Amino acid sequence: MTERARHLDAADPLGHFRERFAVPEGVIYLDGNSLGCLPKATPARLEQVVREEWGKDLIRSWNSASWIDLPQRVGAKIAPLVGAQPHEVIACDSVSVNLFKLISAALAMRPGRTVVLSEPGNFPTDLYMIEGLEQQGLAKRRLAPRDELAGALDDDVALLLLTHAHYKTGELFDMIALTRAAHDAGALVLWDLSHSGGALPVDLAACEADLAVGCGYKYLNGGPGAPAYAFVAERHQAALRQPLSGWMGHAKPFAFSDDYSPAPGVDRMLCGTPPILGLAALEVGVDLIAEIGIAPLHAKSQHLSEFFRQCLAESGVELELVSPADPARRGSQLSFRHPQAFAICQALIARGVIGDFRDPDILRFGFAPAYLRFADMAEAVRNLAEVMQTGEWQRAEFGERGAVT
Amino acid sequence: MTERARHLDAADPLGHFRERFAVPEGVIYLDGNSLGCLPKATPARLEQVVREEWGKDLIRSWNSASWIDLPQRVGAKIAPLVGAQPHEVIACDSVSVNLFKLISAALAMRPGRTVVLSEPGNFPTDLYMIEGLEQQGLAKRRLAPRDELAGALDDDVALLLLTHAHYKTGELFDMIALTRAAHDAGALVLWDLSHSGGALPVDLAACEADLAVGCGYKYLNGGPGAPAYAFVAERHQAALRQPLSGWMGHAKPFAFSDDYSPAPGVDRMLCGTPPILGLAALEVGVDLIAEIGIAPLHAKSQHLSEFFRQCLAESGVELELVSPADPARRGSQLSFRHPQAFAICQALIARGVIGDFRDPDILRFGFAPAYLRFADMAEAVRNLAEVMQTGEWQRAEFGERGAVT
Structure with a gap:
């Protein structure tokens, strides 16, 4: 996945726009649909x-x-x-x-x-x-x-x-x-x-x-x-x-x-x-x-979310998709249902992969196309797979619900 | 007036708070009741x-x-x-x-x-x-x-x-x-x-x-x-x-x-x-x-506006006061009526004395006590007297009404 992501990023016509945003180091931010990143000019x-x-x-x-x-x-x-x-x-x-x-x-x-x-x-x-x-x-x-x-x-x-x-x-x-x-x-x-x-x-x-x-x-x-x-x-x-x-x-x-x-x-x-x-x-x-323009943003948004799904399929993680499978029928996000969605979300946040949880059982990943890379998709899925496979989301500190996630 | 103002400022227990605001050079700002000054910490x-x-x-x-x-x-x-x-x-x-x-x-x-x-x-x-x-x-x-x-x-x-x-x-x-x-x-x-x-x-x-x-x-x-x-x-x-x-x-x-x-x-x-x-x-x-505290702010507010009125009386300028003469019965401002209030206000602004005009004939001076000095009162009145006595407010450029004054 990592190799493919590198090729996709290299070919991405919007790739250079990431530099215009203050995306923090060590964070994969899949919550731009809740609060967008800071433009560096702001x-x-x-x-x-x-x-x-x-x-x-x-x-x-x-x-x-x-x-x-x-x-x-x-x-x-x-x-x-x-x-x-x-x-x-x-x-x-x-x-x-x-x-x-x-x-x-x-x-x-x-x-x-x-x-x-x-x-x-x-x-x-x-x-x-x-x-x-x-x-x-x-x-x-x-x-x-x-x-x-x-x-x-x-x-x-x-x-x-x-x-x-x-x-x-x-x-x-x-x-x-x-x-x-x-x-x-x-x-x-x-x-x-x-x-x-x-x-x-x-x-x-x-x-x-x-x-x-x-x-x-x-x-x-x-x-x-x-x-x-x-x-x-x-x-x-x-x-x-x-x-x-x-x-x-x-x-x-x-x-x-x-x-x-x-x-x-x-x-x-x-x-x-x-x-x-x-x-x-x-x-x-x-x-x-x-x-940047809406048409290229939309094209990249669809490409990002489809690549995320491919990575997920290859990782062997099984999660119930509640978003439409057809990218033309969904917004710039993918949502999955899991009874422990909250704890999984918290475990991912602890690893620097910020998605969000929506009550009662939805794990939501937003793909703001202006500043995300294909490498972020691969890396997010790698972390998600590890969280699911190791069961680390079952640790106590991930089990309590905060006010805003 | 200037000498008296200097003494009052020297004795003002709130005088040092002016340093906490970014009051621009060359401006006497009598419009803090419309938009307050920028605190330096902001x-x-x-x-x-x-x-x-x-x-x-x-x-x-x-x-x-x-x-x-x-x-x-x-x-x-x-x-x-x-x-x-x-x-x-x-x-x-x-x-x-x-x-x-x-x-x-x-x-x-x-x-x-x-x-x-x-x-x-x-x-x-x-x-x-x-x-x-x-x-x-x-x-x-x-x-x-x-x-x-x-x-x-x-x-x-x-x-x-x-x-x-x-x-x-x-x-x-x-x-x-x-x-x-x-x-x-x-x-x-x-x-x-x-x-x-x-x-x-x-x-x-x-x-x-x-x-x-x-x-x-x-x-x-x-x-x-x-x-x-x-x-x-x-x-x-x-x-x-x-x-x-x-x-x-x-x-x-x-x-x-x-x-x-x-x-x-x-x-x-x-x-x-x-x-x-x-x-x-x-x-x-x-x-x-x-x-700073409301009680000292209020005391200074009353002191400032009364000093402004004293300066005005000594300057010989006659303007109809529409605010209550008793400081206990008015807010932190003094308003005067004049048929050419708009033009007078513009002429003062051109001199760096910023009060405001309220339709149709009110000249309003606000005294934000947190950052104004008694010297500002004396200087504002000196300018007002000059504007009135020279008749410079009758110059064409002060006669047109803008959207926000």
Whole structure:
């Protein structure tokens, strides 16, 4: 495996991009789908924002350093990565907060309909934000397994809310087919791109998506708790009313009027004062992913995960794959089921192979294609095989569950 | 004035704290109430978070660097600055987003009542967030001038939402009297401490406040767009339900359950993944303000603003003061009305004296007591007098209004 990995790395057209990330020594990082690596350009950019823009120019930087435009500027750079127009995407708040804004806006655009349809086992915050509106008396949550979603679309459904790549299994939804089914039923669609944006092709325009959100700290490498992004299709922008109507989403924030009047376009998605440190770091990550390009990232992602599976097959380790076997049907990850997934994950982390565990029994390996090597795949599998064959995961220190893994 | 200022600075027990901030050369910064100065310790702390915690330890830092506890840890440090218990305050999201959570929660705690009472001219985002809930059909906004608020409290009022120190004039509300009046009418009170927390004494416990929010980037020096904070009195925590029920506010976020179950205590105010860079910078600012102490900061704040007024009187400049003349009745600022306030503000900025303009005719000078000197007061007034006496503010380049001043 090692020899083959060396050849694959030597031939990898993206191989040199690894140098642009601060990948720590002695670590094989298979968790870029949870927190992306630090781009080497980020510390210097943050230093500039903090020491120069904040420290020296102070309040003037809202204009002179264009802080005030950062949500739009970063959004416009994310847009082509997800098949949107620059004025359809804005970077702000968290995924959760943006979900609330857009679920609420969708309900207002479909008067008489109150159901928000999703699948059980969707990423928890997506389901919880529907519950928030349910608690307000404004929505009803309906869950249907993914193969029964089309049948659950009826006249009561205002919105179909789905995550493109499932966080546990990586299984992809067919965005075109499901968006069409929802539209045929008179519903809108809100896509959560957290586990796909920045690693796989997403084409919001081609599937005629209405609304979307995505995460800044996974494949976009924006740093821990980075701002998220929100997409509103141009055709919906004029009618969109979202209830987190803060001053930065006002048509004239500095007129200090008592009455709210929404800004034109996607700007009305803004609420409070934009988090400048977070946005500046996110911009560096987005620039780097845009420079590499989604198509080559996707090709390498598929190649990496298939090579991982080959290595695993040759190693003789048997693990139940819960991700789709067809790389075209999964995100940039492979997940396996094992009753001792937690302990195995901990034993691997002790060896410097960082994957993650998802309750109750999922061992998840993410393949961020921008900075991983084929050699990392071979080495990760070698360690996994040793952990399984020696049974070292059964040692006591690997048996307890921590809060965040 | 200059001589007197020198004596006052020499005798100032807080004078040495100026060295702990990166106050730029050649600038007299009277806008710390809009964006606080950079603490000198902040760049190194951010460097550590970015290069070490993110760059090297990656996902493990959620546990090993206690990222997961940052909202609570920073909140607990803010708590004593506003008269709260450590477990009653949490740092998260923006002021606007926290207003939405708490207005909504208050309405749910007062079933049958739908009115949220505030004053016209309150900071816009406070009024706009009420409108957001109004647009959802869940609230009615009622505005009454400050001297008529008590009379406007009737059986329909669920919540009284006021800003302690007015952003334009600095005028303070009597928190004890108004909270009592609201409670007598069966309403809850939500105090916005954005323009007072960190500069003046605030005693949420003494006034039996129910709910509060405050800003991280003004007197707390957390940086541009820093996370905000939210306060929920212990007695309300168990019943509080806020609709932005994201995964970080769940009792067990890493159980990945389909159903929301709020975390105990103030933790249920959390929504999405915490913004680590912003929280880390905020913590440095909060630590520094806590080290100096609110009582000495307040004493110096009053001394600075009174000295500014003395200098102004001696300079012969006549400007209409719109802030209360009694320092006990105002925040850490002085505001003046002038039909050409914008142009005067621009002319001062060109001279390195940074105050700010608030539409339509307010010239606002903020006195962040942690890093300003009495010499700055004398020098600011000398410049103001020259600008007024020479009429240089009438030059064309100072006449146009920019977006952010």
